[in-house]
Structure formats: C-alpha cells, structure tokens
Amino acid sequence: MSILTKTEAGPPGPGDPAPSGPFLSVRDLYVQFATEDGVVKAVDGLSFDLERGRTLGIVGESGSGKSVTNLAVLGLHNPRNTTIRGEIVLDGQELTGASERTLERLRGRKMAMIFQDSLTALSPYYTVGRQIAEPYMKHMGASRKAARERAIEMLARVGIPQPRLRVDDFPHQFSGGMRQRAMIAMALVCDPALVIADEPTTALDVTVQAQILDLLKDLQRETGTAIVIITHDLGVVANTADDVMVMYAGRCVERGTVREILKSPEHPYSWGLLASIPRLSAPVDLPLSPIPGAPPSLLNPPSGCPFHPRCAFAEEVGGGRCATVRPGIPEDERRGFACHLGRERKREIFTGQIQPRLGGGAR
C-alpha cells in the first residue's frame, strides 16, 4: 500500500541513487549464440539510452535482435551458449558482469518484463494471485497476507473485475485480455523503474490491444516508469513510444523521436517498412511497396551495411561502399541513422517516393 502512494508522489524511491544521465544505457552490445550451424550474431554492436518516464519503441522484424537485446538486459539469456560483450548500465550499475545474485535482486524489483503470450508466460499450476504476490514477498519482504492484499490491489488497478475473487483463479480461467492484464500486474507489483514489454499485445485482438496499450501508458504516467516496448507493429509504436529505435540484423539502423522516425525517416529500411504497410488513411489505388527479398541469416550477415542486399539505393553510393564499409551511427546523439546515401539524394527520394505513401494525418 505504501509503495503505491510513494510512487504516486513521483520520482525515485528511497535508497535509489539520484538519477544522473540516462536510466538505462547500453553501449556497444554484442550478443552471440553458439549453435550447431555456427555462431549467430544476434546483436551486433548496439547502443542506446533510455530515461526515466520515457518509452522507447524497438522496432524490427523477426530475427532483428530486438528480443535478444532485452533478454540480455535482464540477464535471462542461456549462459551456456551465449556470449555477451559490451556495457549495460542500469541506474549507474553495470549489469553485464554482474553476479546472478545481483541480477536476481534487480529483476522484478527494479526491472521487470511483460511477455507476449500470457498463456505460456504464466505458470498453469499456480493461482494468478500467488504469481503476482511471489516477487512482492521476495523483494519487499512482505508477509503472505500483505502480498495477497497487494496482488488484489494490483489486479484492481489493471482492471480485473472482482479482484478479491479472481485472485484465486488460475491463469486458464482468465480470458486472453485479462491474462495480459494480470501479467502487467505481475510486472508492476514492485513498482519497477524499468519495464520491458516484448510484443505485449501481439496475441490480442485490436480492441483489447488498444485497452492494454492505453493501460500501460496510463500506468506509466502514474508511476514514472521507463518502458521499452518491443514490437513489429509501427502502429503500436506510434501509439506508445516517445523514442524509436529501428533494428535490422542485430544493429540499430535508425533512431530518433517517434515523430522523426514515422514522419521523416532517413534510412532506406525505415522507408521500406513504412511504405510496405497498408494504412487506414493512405490512398488505396497505390499498391504497397514491399521490401524485396527476405531478412538475412545472422549466421552469415552481409558485409558492410546489412541491408544492402535488399536496398534499392545501394547502387547509388559510389565505390560499392554499402557492401564493404559498415555505416556508423553517432553514439551520443538522439537522432541517428546508419546509411551511406548522401543527404541531398535522400531528401529527394523521400519527398518523391516515400512521403506520398505515408498518408495524410487524419483519415
């Protein structure tokens, strides 16, 4: 109970060091898996920052490394076949080399995760209430009874009707939307400062998705949590994120505010994504403009710019640089993109070919 009022009061709780700079900072992260077929370079030199109270949308297709990145932040990768290099700093604390014990104390308390499929991510064997109460007991040292009360309170907050009754239900007795709410309650029970939501609404129907996304936003406004939302859906990003990072083949190809990414993207892959999706407001007689080919294998990522085999403008860059030189992205700037194409030419392509497809503001 006290926790709730505490966070309502706003910024960090007692004991937390005063925030200086970004709350979560990832620098030059490499994640590699050893598999039977070889080494998968799932994340390949990634850097980003996230401040308290803000939402970062990470966008990419399957295999872009967006989920792997966040498992690495939580330290939930399989240590037997995974190697991680780089820096992950959460609130001034380095996580990459941290012991399992340290990470356990942080998970659920300071950083929490919301999974895509609530049916598989909640254990079928324990009641919803118990699964919500568990981390509260562990991290807050609460008694069984207090934790149960907290679980009921959380269920009420996320909009489960009759929480006092439903707290003793098992996950399979909840509908899909209710389960996802319960999972949000479970992630937020200790008021974490960072919540990572991995495709939190992909398995849900649109009307329920809208409810859940708004719920996350409203809860964030109340608690000041930083949120990372991982999704393939640019519509979800537009509705939730402040900042966006576009990932391709384990790298960040473009980052900026949500408006910059969706309204004036600079990377050909971002163009491709935006031009390939149908919209409610775009002209219907214009066929979609798909990105040719398929995402690359991370066993053997393309040299240079990973997107160059699918890029329509790679030829325009002199000296075949797209295939040989890896384009960089300025590390400490909010806005950035990794592309060799000239600024002038880019503006030309964007206004000529891309913008007409983005549709008008209002439907």
Add this chain to the structure above:
Amino acid sequence: MLRFLVRRVLGALVILLLISAITYFLFFFLPSDPALLSCGKNCSPQNVALIRKNLGLDLPIWTQYWHFMVGIFAGRDMPIGHCPAPCFGYSFADQQLVWDTIADRYPTTLSLAIGGATVFLCVGVGLGLVSAWQQGRAFDRIASGVSLVGNSVQIYFLGPIAIGLFASSWHVLDRGHDPDWSHDPWGSVQGLILPCMVLSVIFWSNYSRQTRSLMVEQMSEDHIRAARAKGMSSRYVFLRYALRGAAASIITIFGIDLSAVLGGAIITEVTFGLHGLGLLSVQAVLRSDLPLEMAVMLIGATIIVVCNIVVDAAYALIDPRIRLS
C-alpha cells in the same frame, strides 16, 4: 472431482468384469484337463469324473463362471468345503483355498514392490533432477552413461552378480529371502535390500533419463523465463515451477511401473528365490490351476486399474487445468 472418481470407478468395474470373463473362457480353450492333472498317476475314469464333479467342471461354462463371480463377493459352498468371501475357490492343484495361498504370498510381492519402487523413484528422479540442474557438465554426462548401462542390463544377469559380490564374497548383504514382518522385521528388511536394489536398477535408469529430459524441456518454457524475470532464484524456479510441470509426466510413468511390480516381479523373484505373486502365477499357468490363475489375473488387473485411477486423480491435483474443467 467426486463425479470424476465415480465415473472412473464404474468404468474400472466394467473393465475388470470383461477381463475376468475373457480369462475364464480362454482357459477352456486350453488343451490340458485340470481334472486329469490333479488325479495323479493311478487314475481311473471314475476318479476323473469324481474330481471333475468336485471341482465343478461338469457344469456348463456359463454356470461355472457365474458361481465363480458370485463367490468372489458372497462366498460359496463347494463340494470340498465352505469358501468364505472373497472366494476364488480351491486350487485345482493342491486343494488349498486360493485366497489363503495369495494372502500367504502377497506380503513378499508387496514388500518387494514398495521397496523397489521407493528406491527407483527416489534414485531415478533424484539423479534426473541433478543431471538437469547440472546440464552439460561432468555429473550430467556420467549420469547419462550410467543410466544407459542400467537401462540395458537384465535382472537375471545383474542378480547373480550382485548375490555373488554382496552376499557370497563380501558378506555385506543378505542374499534375499521372503520377509516375515510379524516375527522378524529386521531380518525381513535385510532380506529385501538386495532384491529391491537389483529390481530398481532397470527402472531408475529410465526415470533419471525421463526426469532429466522433462526438466530440461520445462526449463525452456516461457513461464520459467517469466518467473526468473520477476527475480525468483534459479533454484526456486527449478523446484517450484519446472518440477511441478514435470511431475505429471513422471507420475504417469510411475503409475504404470508400480502396477507392474505390484502384480509380481517374476524374474526378480526367481533370481532371489522369493515366493511372491509372480512365481505363483507361473505355477498356476503351468498346472492349469484355473482358480489360482483367475485370482492372480484379477488381482493384477485390479492393481493396474486402481493405479490408473490414482494417477489420474494425482494428475488432477497437480494440474488445475484438469481439475477445474
């Protein structure tokens, strides 16, 4: 839950009735004549006819079967004497009450089964859990190797070796004998150690492998990752979440194996010279002793059916999805 149990028990009774009928009628297709067998060497046709009448073999099969089934529940008067319920009749071979013979033999089977099952469940599941926890490390590899060997040995091979080493050469264990719990409990325990150990080997190696793979599979489930993501320790998640998921499958296999050993472990009994149900059933068949055969068969079937119901009930206790739907 109660509905479920009632339904299962009713179903079980139907199955048992079917098994009893099939066993009974199959017996009469066998070429041997029990009357002739129990008549002995100097046998006149009159004697055979008399024995046949005494055993009730002169009546129609249906009538015999009906009398037999009624006897189980109500007892019956037979030419040879009264037979109280549960009456499986008098043995054709030695004219003893079948139920007495079984009551005499069953403690051996029960002790062997419970002892062996406890050992193989604890050792097997324990080894499997440690292997899964230590996945890929030295312990896991050694345990896998040992399990593979254990899985492929046979009792009639392992038994004599164990007797030779532990009993004859080193004199550390008893070579195995029937238990007598009321007069010599300690001696009974000693007599069972070696048979139980040998019997459990072929089972626990299977359990350790199954448990390991079930746990490894469980540990890759989403809800395990989710539990870890909320800060629960790996050990807590392993024992509370993963084991709970694996338990249902382990119990299913255990139910099958337990009902098998409760029905008599023939090879182990023969190897260690124990007088249990397994040996008795072999003798019954060889001597065309219908009442004994029926009794052994029905007891075995009942055990299997009961174990199945218990497993299903345990399943429902473990998994709320079954309990509540």
Add this chain to the structure above:
Amino acid sequence: MSVPQQDHAPRETMNPLLEVTGLRKYFPVRGGFLVKRHVADVRAVDGIDFTIAEGESLGLVGESGCGKSTTGRLVTRLLEPSAGRIAYRGRDITHSTRKELAPIRSEIQMIFQDPYASLNPRQTVGHIVSAPLEINGINPPGGREKRVRELLETVGLNPEHYNRFPHEFSGGQRQRIGVARALALEPKLIVADEPVSALDVSIQAQVVNLLQRLQRELGIAFLFIAHDLAVVRHFSQRVAVMYLGRIVEVGERRDIYERPRHPYTHALLSASPEPDPDDRNATERIRLAGDVPSPVSPPSGCRFRTRCWKAQDRCAAEEPPLVRLEGNREGHLSACHFPEEPTTAARGEDIVLDPALAALEETTADKTL
C-alpha cells in the same frame, strides 16, 4: 480478362458469383455425467447473408471468435453448414456431396494462414502445385510440369525451384507456393483466410500485392478474411464487419472506413493502431471494456449491446436487422438501433468504457488541473 476496378460500380450489373443467405454453423458442446450428451452449441456463425460478385473482393473483418474463419470454411465446404444456403453461380451447394461438388471445387480455392502447416514437407514444390491438376485429371497443353513452372513464375517464384522442398523457402515464398497451388485450377473464387498475418511486415506487402495483381489480372473474386483492418481496406472493394457470429455492418470500402454507423465498427477503427503520431488526436478514441462474450450463450437482442455505450433496453429486447439506415448509401447496411454519426473524427470527449483506464485517467486528469 479484365474487370471493372471502380470502387463502387453499380452492383446490379455484376452477377453474384457467390450468394450466402441465413448461413449458420453450430458446433455442439458435449458434456454430462456418465453419458455424453449434447448440452449446448457454440454458435460460430449465426445467420449471415452476403454476396460476392464476379471478380470482386469482399473483406471479412472481426476479432477472434467472431466466426470469420468458420465462414470461410463453410463457403469452401470444408465444414458442413448447420442451416442457410450457399449458392455458387446460382447453384445450391449448401449440402452438395463430394461428387456433386467436384466440378465446383476447382473453381473455389482456399489460401491458409500458416504457409508452412498447409504444405506437405515431404513433397517438392512441383509436386505440391501439380497435385490439384493430377487429382482432377487435368492435362494442360504442354504438360503439367510446364503449367506448374508457369504458375511458379506467376506468383514470383523461380521456376527452377520446381524440385525444392518447402523448408528451403522463406515464409513469404511458402505463402506464394500456397497461392500457386490455389491458382492451378484457374479458380473463380479464392477464400483467403488471414493470408498474411503470419508473415513479417516487409513480406506481407509482397503477398498482398501478389494477390491484388491476381485479382485484377485474372479477374478472380476473393473472400478476404483478416483481423487487420488496414490490410482489408487495402485489398477489398467491399467489407463486412462480423461480431459474435453476425454481420453487424457491410458496405463499400468508403462506407465502412469513412462513414461507419455501427458502434462496433467505430470501436474497431478507433482501436486499430495507425503508424502516424498525429492520428491519435485526429480520430475518435473509443476504448471498450472487457472481452467478447462467449458464443455459446450470446447476449439477447443486439450482440454488441453488453459492450456498447449507446445500448438501451430496446437493444436487449430486439435484434436490430441489417438494413440500409437513413443517411447510408446504397449497399451500406448496418445492424443498429442507435447508430453513430457517419464520421471517425475526434469527439469532444473520449469514450472510455474500461473501468481501469477510466479510473487512471481520472486521477491523472485531476492532477493536471
């Protein structure tokens, strides 16, 4: 063959290729003690009417459990209808036997959601695509293999890959194989059940464009089933919105997306996330509460009334008929007693029915004051 492409060509001039009236599909629920008996029905599809003209694409949208996939399976006769009538080119095929269906089967084809599960992994692509030809004993001039190679080319696959197996292809390519198979018999109607929802974003467009090209160039009619409103809008000239086994609104694309009348259509459109940060403020915000009720015992009267902000007593008593409301254009039918204004523009006040959202938004609003 080419087909008029205008958004709303007068419908009377088109021949109805498929005519569905009063279609119902109930799946029995069995239960009971000792003896299993029929205790209830899942009313997956509960009395729907629609037509598809030759060369036309009708979109079917709705959330999971609304019966859209079942409808697709009924039309292709993979399921047996419980009641109603399905007529293909005026011929009643509702309860036709396998034999009677044979000549029609080739004209109605289906494309499935999961491109991998619907292809036999042990058969080569050539074998998969030529199977419909073999089964129907069709020997095209130049041989089956030549025809299959042409089909692979039509759907944008390399004809040289004739002898490869499905696992050697990516998701988008597998869906193309499924399309090639559906095309083998030169169908007149393709039922596409969520054909792109399993694919990556950048690949979805490839498949949508392919299907659109087929529709235009080959004049194939489509029943396009999807939960994604934007995809359906892009692909379909007419759209039907389903809720709990009923069609609640149907009309030309522009009617449904720009002038919707049924509150559920409004809610769906509002919930559909648009990749545009300005969209949030320009369009109305409607947040429903709870989930879709069970199709075993749907609400009386209007099925949407339990989640509708306009519901009144009449909605529970009387099921609204699917009719042309005043202000609706020709062919735009809505089933609602108290229809909304025909616009999706932002309202003075958001409609937030979800109690948790309403509570949270109230407290933050208080704070900002």
